[in-house]
Amino acid sequence: VTADHKRTIAGLSALGIGPWRIYTCGPHNTTAQTYHRQSSNFTLKFCYAAITPNDPSSMIYEVIQPISGPTIFQGFLDKQGEGIHHIAYDCNGISMEERVQGFKERGFECVQSGKWMVGGVSEFAFFENPTQGP
Numbered sequence: 101v102t103a104d105h106k107r108t109i110a111g112l113s114a115l116g117i118g119p120w121r122i123y124t125c126g127p128h129n130t131t132a133q134t135y136h137r138q139s140s141n142f143t144l145k146f147c148y149a150a151i152t153p154n155d156p157s158s159m160i161y162e163v164i165q166p167i168s169g170p171t172i173f174q175g176f177l178d179k180q181g182e183g184i185h186h187i188a189y190d191c192n193g194i195s196m197e198e199r200v201q202g203f204k205e206r207g208f209e210c211v212q213s214g215k216w217m218v219g220g221v222s223e224f225a226f227f228e229n230p231t232q233g234p
Contacts, residue, residue: 101163101164101166101173101176101177101182101183101184101185102163102165102177102182103165103177103182104165105122105145105147105163105164105165108147108165108182109122109147109163112149112161117149117151117161118149119149120147120148120149120163121147121148122145122146122147123145123146123147123148123218124143124144124145124146124167125143125144125145125146125216125218126141126142126143126144127142127143129216129217129218130214130215130216130217131214131215131217132214132215133214134212134213134214135169135171135172135211135212136211136212137209137210140169140170141168141169142166142167142168142169142170142171142212143166143167143168143169144164144165144166144167144171144173145163145164145165145167146162146163146164147162147163147165148160148161148163149161160188162188171212172185172211172212172226172228173212186226196223196225199225200225203225203227207229207230207231208227208228208229208230209227209228209230210225210226210227211226211227211228212225212226213225213226
């Protein structure tokens with residue numbers, strides 16, 4: 101998570117990471133936006149670079165900059181400053197409903213979610229471990 105995606109990407113690019121794909125996720129292209137289970141409008145910059153470009157199984161670097169609205173990312177910046185926020189993973193075809201239910205059964209709470217409508221529908225959800233906090 102960063103306060104300035106351009107600065108962060110420039111630093112990572114100097115290390116040989118890239119090329120980067122940069123997207124804006126906001127009310128104009130993202131539906132069902134929630135923050136702590138409440139409907140909420142937010143805008144984020146999502147930036148992606150694969151460790152091995154053109155390899156669909158490659159690990160992905162993700163840089164997120166909160167732009168507006170309430171987000172767990174802005175809360176992270178305010179509390180801790182820039183840094184590593186989360187680890188994401190593909191659930192290999194498991195539906196979003198099953199994923200959310202599995203996390204709930206393990207005591208995790210969904211703290212941010214939405215349906216990004218770019219190149220199809222990409223649902224996302226971020227969970228908080230109640231023993232660890234945000």
